[in-house]
Amino acid sequence: MWLWFHKLSSPPYAYRTAGNLRPWFFWPAIIMMAVAAYGGLVLAPPDYQQKDAFRILYVHVPSASLSLMVYVAMAVAAAVGLIWRIKLAHAVAAACAPVGAWFTVLTLATGSIYGRPMWGTWWEWDPRLTSELILLFLYLGYMALRASFDDTQRADRASAILAVVGVVNVPIVKYSVVWWNSLHQGPSISKLSAPSIDSSMLWPLLLMMLGFVLYFAAVLCDRIRSEILKRERNASWLSETLVGS
Amino acid sequence: MSAPGLLALTKLVVARDLRLAVRHWDQVAQPLIFFLIVTTLFPLAISPALDDLRKIAPGIVWVAAMLASLLALDSLFRPDVEDGTMEQWTLSGQPLSVMLFAKTMTHWLLSGLPLVIISPVVGTALGLPSSVWAVLALSLALGTGSLSLLGAVGAALTVAVRRGSVLLALLVLPLEMPVLIFGARAVDLAMQGESVLGPLNLLAAMLLLFASLGPIAMAAAMRISVEG
Numbered sequence: 001m002w003l004w005f006h007k008l009s010s011p012p013y014a015y016r017t018a019g020n021l022r023p024w025f026f027w028p029a030i031i032m033m034a035v036a037a038y039g040g041l042v043l044a045p046p047d048y049q050q051k052d053a054f055r056i057l058y059v060h061v062p063s064a065s066l067s068l069m070v071y072v073a074m075a076v077a078a079a080v081g082l083i084w085r086i087k088l089a090h091a092v093a094a095a096c097a098p099v100g101a102w103f104t105v106l107t108l109a110t111g112s113i114y115g116r117p118m119w120g121t122w123w124e125w126d127p128r129l130t131s132e133l134i135l136l137f138l139y140l141g142y143m144a145l146r147a148s149f150d151d152t153q154r155a156d157r158a159s160a161i162l163a164v165v166g167v168v169n170v171p172i173v174k175y176s177v178v179w180w181n182s183l184h185q186g187p188s189i190s191k192l193s194a195p196s197i198d199s200s201m202l203w204p205l206l207l208m209m210l211g212f213v214l215y216f217a218a219v220l221c222d223r224i225r226s227e228i229l230k231r232e233r234n235a236s237w238l239s240e241t242l243v244g245s
Numbered sequence: 246m247s248a249p250g251l252l253a254l255t256k257l258v259v260a261r262d263l264r265l266a267v268r269h270w271d272q273v274a275q276p277l278i279f280f281l282i283v284t285t286l287f288p289l290a291i292s293p294a295l296d297d298l299r300k301i302a303p304g305i306v307w308v309a310a311m312l313a314s315l316l317a318l319d320s321l322f323r324p325d326v327e328d329g330t331m332e333q334w335t336l337s338g339q340p341l342s343v344m345l346f347a348k349t350m351t352h353w354l355l356s357g358l359p360l361v362i363i364s365p366v367v368g369t370a371l372g373l374p375s376s377v378w379a380v381l382a383l384s385l386a387l388g389t390g391s392l393s394l395l396g397a398v399g400a401a402l403t404v405a406v407r408r409g410s411v412l413l414a415l416l417v418l419p420l421e422m423p424v425l426i427f428g429a430r431a432v433d434l435a436m437q438g439e440s441v442l443g444p445l446n447l448l449a450a451m452l453l454l455f456a457s458l459g460p461i462a463m464a465a466a467m468r469i470s471v472e473g
Contacts, residue, residue, distance in 0.1 A: 082465075134419050134422055137415075137418070137419035138419050138420075140415065141415045141416040141419060144412055144415050144416070145402060145403070145406075145412060145415075145416060148403070148406045148407075148409070148412055149406065154405075154469055154472070157469045158402050158466065158469050158470070161398075161402060161462055161465055161466050161469070162402060162416060164462070165398055165420070165462050166420065168458065169420050169423075172423050172451065172454075173419075173420075173422060173423055176422070176423035176426045176427065176447075177422075177423075177426070179426075180426040180427075180430065
């Protein structure tokens, strides 16, 4: 049962597998995102209160959930690398970080664009916005720590510890920010929660989320391959693979 | 020679660090002076009127305490790593997590506790009524412990990095934000005459969590830093 796991942790096998899997993630992701974009931007009716402005949620919500998911994936990969000393797991964690950081930036940017017409302000110290911003700082810290080591193995293990510490801290940050805001007498109407969402608006959202997940998987495959190329640049299998093909 | 027990080990580490601190008294005083200077900046930048300052005083004291604790962290492990003491510790066969925990606690005695003691003075200068002194000191006592423990993990991670102090701030400050939130909130509630049990309990809970998990992360990080 563990055989595939061990096989996958060998760089040549992982390099090939990631390359083979990539199109299976990439093209469905593109198709799903295109269909969902059509469904969300054209087919779904405008919101009775927010008019067309709500449509940015088709980018905002999937990137928000991805920004957290990627962080957890990164921490799990880092923990696997730390516990079983699998180098490839560290490569996966390293590949996750910039993608997750960009999803976080995208979330903040789309939230800000949505906030301008809806709340009349670019930025609101809302618990969700604030915790998303802190998440971005965590990503940046992780990447900064990784970049500050010359030795890849030390960078891997040090940043893995940070990722694990961070993932323990993420719920604390999240709830502290929520309580902080509720203590400060936040706005009485919760700004982001819709009472319920009509199915004509919902299915594009779910499809878009799935598309984002697959897109992340495709990008991750690419990034893992380039991480492997970087790490194994002196390995003989690599020159054989590259020259042979 | 028999190996010392955990308690004896802790005592040895604490006694050594205290002795070192007494002999370099100026280094211990620096974060404290920094704390005082930062709190002086706010009246200069915002307004000298105590009524204005009173509203933001809890935040000022807490942010200044956080920065002072961050400044003190750089000297927590660096001298010992540079002169090879830490390497001997990792090889000593004694639990590294216990030793680092003892070291962090001593560090708190030297950098956190002075802030706690001086906080009523700073608070008064910023217009805080004497009724909140106790809460201010208590919130700082609980909170700076968490700051020291979280900071020690970051310090252990970055101790081998050249010019690691900016990086340390990048890593540690986002993780410390919950402590800031509840610490400043407790003082704020005390000023409004409301119950402060909620934030103080949460501060204590965080202190316990970081005290139990922090040393493990510190030891793992320190091994990576020393190995290279």
